[in-house]
Amino acid sequence: MSEQKDLVSQLVLFLHLRKYEPGERVPSEREMAERFQVSRGHIREALAFLEALRVIERRAKSGIFMAREAASVEALALYAQVGAPLTAEDVQQSIEMRKIHEITAVRLACERATLDNFDRLRAILAASEAKMAAGQPINEEDRAFHLEIVRATQNSIFHRIVQVYYLMTVDRLRIYFNDPARCRTSHEEHLAIFQAVARRDAMTAMNLMSEHLKGANSYWQDLIGRGAPPGPGDQTEAWLALATGRSH
Structure with missing residues (x-):
């Protein structure tokens, strides 16, 4: 369970640092699985959680997009916890x-x-x-x-x-x-x-x-204005590396 929570946190920070706009398409399950070196099943579960929080939305036969409507309050808490301002x-x-x-x-x-x-x-x-x-x-x-x-x-x-x-x-x-x-x-x-x-x-x-x-x-x-301070085992630098570039 903790590994899945870590993956959700990594995905949130990845999407935030890449500065995707509402309605913008994001990498596919396959691309994210390769980027984070996990199975597509784990990525699918993490994305389902983010979809429930209205961070992303999936469109049949079109792909995964940033949600157009405002994220849930729980999503805002998640943003703060992973260091996304x-x-x-x-x-x-x-x-x-x-x-x-x-x-x-x-x-x-x-x-x-x-x-x-x-x-x-x-x-x-x-x-x-x-x-x-x-x-x-x-x-x-x-x-x-x-x-x-x-x-x-x-x-x-x-x-x-x-x-x-x-x-x-x-x-x-x-x-x-x-x-x-x-x-x-x-x-x-x-x-x-x-x-x-x-x-x-x-x-x-x-x-x-x-x-x-x-x-x-x-x-x-x-x-x-100061941003969240790094906590024990902070992975921000690793996540920043994952977020480098804008190509899908």
Whole structure:
């Protein structure tokens, strides 16, 4: 399964780096199988996944083309994960949608949060304290806190939708939380949000969440220009080599 995920990631970055336009024809299954040195069956499975995400489309007896309609939100998350830069418009719109969703989520959490949700939130906040005391970033705890607020709505579809936004920001959040001052500020704001939810004070919780998320716009705009930092075993150079040239 991990090999198939790697192949999907390679295909995404290959298509991105070659700068294919919507509706433009891309290499055939056979050509891609040769380029990536895998079987046509593996390529076919990977392309089926990209088709489901509306990255590509297949036309009977014509070949494979870049999709004309906008890619799915899940595809945007995949782009971010493999290091393909998102457009400024994608970034701005994702920030806007995240804010709308999370302010709604914290209101619902005030009504629906269970004792288990509160226990998990306390554990996340304690983990944040421990990380900061050890001089470590709290990017993982930040993600966990926000997703637990959404989980507290008791709406699993809502939770799955918001998860996508966090998949889009994994590497950039790691950069953001390298600053100890940001870690402390974010943690204190999380504490205030938690206390408001615990009191079932929806209006205060919504206002606090709105203020907390205002910082997202500035750091996204700053970091999006830098590109995703390379991770362990980064294969970008190899993928760049695969993407050399424009011939089909």
